[in-house]
Amino acid sequence: MKFLRVGPAGAERPVVLDTDGRPRDLSRLASDIDGRFLSGDGVERTRAALAADELPPIELRGQRIGAPVARPGKVVCIGLNYSDHAAETATPVPGEPVVFMKAANTVIGPDDTVLIPRTSVKTDYEIELAVIIGRTARYLDSPEDSDAVIAGYTIADDVSERAFQHERGGQWDKGKSCETFNPLGPWLVTPDEVGDPQALGMRLWVNGELRQDGHTKNMVFGARHLVWYLSQFMVLEPGDVINTGTPAGVAFGANDFPYLRPGDVVEAEIDRLGRQRHTLGRA
Incomplete structure (x- = not known):
């Protein structure tokens, strides 16, 4: 998977790219891509949510990438x-x-x-x-x-x-x-x-x-x-x-x-x- 963070510095929101490369909003699963997310079950929960098509799309154009x-x-x-x-x-x-x-x-x-x-x-x-x-x-x-x-x-x-x-x-x-x-x-x-x-x-x-x-x-x-x-x-x-x-x-x-x-x-x-x-x- 590919994870990224978008938005103003200090106020980024977590995003994941699905298998087709489309950005999906991760905010419902995680507050951020940080040590707690990576060391817990965040990656596996993201994988499951993508498979179930539970993550809404998000528009990246015009947004800063953190x-x-x-x-x-x-x-x-x-x-x-x-x-x-x-x-x-x-x-x-x-x-x-x-x-x-x-x-x-x-x-x-x-x-x-x-x-x-x-x-x-x-x-x-x-x-x-x-x-x-x-x-x-x-x-x-x-x-x-x-x-x-x-x-x-x-x-x-x-x-x-x-x-x-x-x-x-x-x-x-x-x-x-x-x-x-x-x-x-x-x-x-x-x-x-x-x-x-x-x-x-x-x-x-x-x-x-x-x-x-x-x-x-x-x-x-x-x-x-x-x-x-x-x-x-x-x-x-x-x-x-x-x-x-x-x-x-x-x-x-x-x-x-x-x-x-x-x-x-x-x-x-x-x-x-x-x-x-x-x-x-x-x-």
């Missing part, structure tokens, strides 16, 4: 998780996942405006496969156990300010946690519709120019491995988001791509997960 999960407790990110991205940044491929955090309030809708920080000179883009957690995960025994705790997948743009990240004291989080720095969505797609998370093409354009053209098969550490790995160090909770890394083609890499400027338009898509389109503004 992030597909509300109020994530945390956003955990993985750095240098594609060998081509490590190469373009002249960094060795890591022997273990590189883990950092991104402020949860960076999450915005897939088409919302991304704000360039006031003193920024190196705002960059990173298309990423994002994992959304649906069950509490702590000390999983193996990567295979990850399937039981993954609610679904979506698209993230891990927007990054490289000067803040690399030139302001060596702390990645402050280059990653500026407001609006994590457009997410449009959909939360359940694992049964995604299939193998390591079999997805991913692409990102800036002003119509293809900048990133990668594939999740090239991850150093796959999505299931990352969920298992992170559960050894922290408790993953329903609604948490994991950004799993980006392929080559970022402005910070070994190429001539310019950094983002106000008015730029970034479009990102991943096979089976939809497409997002956001414009850059000034904070």
Whole structure:
């Protein structure tokens, strides 16, 4: 299934796409797509209601699309998780996942405006496969156990300010946690519709120019491995988001791509997960 949230920021309503791709209002079953919905029986009740044709249609035209999960407790990110991205940044491929955090309030809708920080000179883009957690995960025994705790997948743009990240004291989080720095969505797609998370093409354009053209098969550490790995160090909770890394083609890499400027338009898509389109503004 594909879940999404529509409406003004802070007042979104839950929606599901039926088997024909038509949007159906979920408000009668859930107040929101959040950790409580994902960890309870919300997904199965939605499946049953769709089968019984009990959910009314809803018009999406003209409505804002919000992030597909509300109020994530945390956003955990993985750095240098594609060998081509490590190469373009002249960094060795890591022997273990590189883990950092991104402020949860960076999450915005897939088409919302991304704000360039006031003193920024190196705002960059990173298309990423994002994992959304649906069950509490702590000390999983193996990567295979990850399937039981993954609610679904979506698209993230891990927007990054490289000067803040690399030139302001060596702390990645402050280059990653500026407001609006994590457009997410449009959909939360359940694992049964995604299939193998390591079999997805991913692409990102800036002003119509293809900048990133990668594939999740090239991850150093796959999505299931990352969920298992992170559960050894922290408790993953329903609604948490994991950004799993980006392929080559970022402005910070070994190429001539310019950094983002106000008015730029970034479009990102991943096979089976939809497409997002956001414009850059000034904070």
